[in-house]
Amino acid sequence: MQVSIRSYVQRDAADLADVFFRSVRQVAVSDYTAAQAAAWAPQRATPDTMHETASDGRATLVAADEHDRAVAYIDLEPDGHIDHLFCAPEAAGRGIASQLYEAIEALARKQGISRLYTEASELARRLFERKGFVVLERQSKVLRGVRIHNYRMAKDLPDLH
Numbered sequence: 001m002q003v004s005i006r007s008y009v010q011r012d013a014a015d016l017a018d019v020f021f022r023s024v025r026q027v028a029v030s031d032y033t034a035a036q037a038a039a040w041a042p043q044r045a046t047p048d049t050m051h052e053t054a055s056d057g058r059a060t061l062v063a064a065d066e067h068d069r070a071v072a073y074i075d076l077e078p079d080g081h082i083d084h085l086f087c088a089p090e091a092a093g094r095g096i097a098s099q100l101y102e103a104i105e106a107l108a109r110k111q112g113i114s115r116l117y118t119e120a121s122e123l124a125r126r127l128f129e130r131k132g133f134v135v136l137e138r139q140s141k142v143l144r145g146v147r148i149h150n151y152r153m154a155k156d157l158p159d160l161h
């Protein structure tokens with residue numbers, strides 16, 4: 001699958017909602033139970049909800065396939081927080097999230113952000129570790145009645161100038 005990385009536009013909203021839902025329900029189940037995945041993504045978000053999130057001041061980059069449909073996405077909040085990194089099942093395991101990460105780190109550096117941080121799933125932890133993040137803490141919380149864990153991680157971006 002050939003993808004190109006570009007900025008989110010409003011017509012991506014429905015695709016992003018679909019990517020998020022299928023990513024949690026079908027990809028994350030390698031490391032989480034079906035009950036945990038169902039608590040994490042109880043239903044598909046509406047395109048409006050997705051667009052509202054993507055328009056709240058964060059930057060969102062998508063990986064678009066040959067039909068210009070978003071198959072994965074990442075975001076970056078102004079304070080360096082990476083909130084979302086999700087990949088559709090058919091696009092997973094091909095280095096696409098890695099490409100998205102490299103693009104968002106470049107954007108963060110351009111914006112003068114000095115530290116990136118995230119709460120990574122078990123799957124995303126492996127990727128973020130490869131990118132130089134360190135685990136600060138393993139966190140466990142109860143989400144819709146189901147216990148689920150993730151990792152608080154961070155990476156300093158030293159000023160190269």
Ligand SMILES: CC(C)(COP(=O)(O)OP(=O)(O)OC[C@H]1O[C@@H](n2cnc3c(N)ncnc32)[C@H](O)[C@@H]1OP(=O)(O)O)[C@@H](O)C(=O)NCCC(=O)NCCS
Nearest residue numbers: 023027028086087092093094095096097098120121124126
């Ligand atoms: C985390 C996530 C976004 C990573 O997406 P991805 O595009 O599959 O990531 P990559 O392809 O860059 O790396 C995934 C794996 O494929 C392997 N891989 C990377 N490039 C590859 C390539 N060209 N060929 C074959 N395998 C490759 C990597 O080694 C990696 O292995 P790992 O399981 O040990 O980490 C994806 O697993 C996902 O959507 N997970 C479910 C939702 C989730 O957990 N999101 C994070 C919330 S914090």
